[in-house]
Amino acid sequence: MQSGYHQHLISMLFVFSSLQVYQLTEGCSCALSHPQDAFCNSDIVIRAKVVGKKLLSDGPFGTMRYTVKQMKMYKGFDKIQHVQHIYTDASESLCGVKFDINKYQYLITGRVYEGKVYTGLCNFNEGWERLSLAQKKGFNHRYQLGCNCRIKPCHYLPCFVTSKNECLWTDMLSHFGYPGYQSRHYACIQQKEGYCSWYRGMTTRDKTAINATDP
Structure with a gap:
């Protein structure tokens, strides 16, 4: 009885160690982020x-x-x-x-x-x-304006924001993941009274100014 238990335990340890090696060699896995x-x-x-x-x-x-x-x-x-x-x-x-x-x-x-x-x-x-114009502007100065905001991923509908500092990120619904339209063209910026919302800020005048400068 005890011998059988030991054999079972050894088998389980072998399976567990095999799984650990498989996870190590299978490849890198990362969570999507804006x-x-x-x-x-x-x-x-x-x-x-x-x-x-x-x-x-x-x-x-x-x-x-x-x-x-x-x-x-x-x-x-x-x-x-x-x-x-x-x-x-x-x-x-x-x-x-x-x-x-x-x-x-x-x-x-x-x-x-x-x-x-x-x-x-x-x-x-x-x-x-390979970066979009909005991403270049984002890294240059816009993204830092939204570091107090929270970008909330939406993987399945329905999705809701639960606080005023959240922006709902829905690229996973329409673009099968990253990169999507919000990732490439929008920043989540803090507005008045602490509210956060998506901001593109690409008027015709802005486009002309951006094209004339290197972020």
Whole structure:
């Protein structure tokens, strides 16, 4: 009886350990987030060109250190004055992000730990030219106006806001997830008396002004 119990316990432990390995090697899984949340929840937001990389031996699969040429910093002045290196896991299955070298300018978001900037697949990292005009303006100044707001994802109807500082994010209903129309064209901005609402702010005059300047 006890021998049978031990065999059953060993079998269960084997199944559990197999599941753990499967979760580790299956791939990186991230929750969808609006670019504004990515801005507000990051320590560092920069526009930069990646000019080099080096594989470091620390970590189970190593850490990739990217050397960047910073073009502009949008957030993080109180953390680091100028970013020279970005660190990420070398394995994509552990959410490591891969950047092309000497090709594009990237919008990069990340965390600061012990003076180093870390990023990954669950952070918002995108080619600058792939961003919409509204997203560029958002990272430049609009998103910071809404960091006291809460963007509430709506996965299934009906959805409701439950407080005055919430904006209902419905991209998942009509665009099968991210990126959708609200992600690319709107910011959730705090209005009078603490109320938050979606803001596009793209009048004809605004378009002309935006096209004449580089965020």
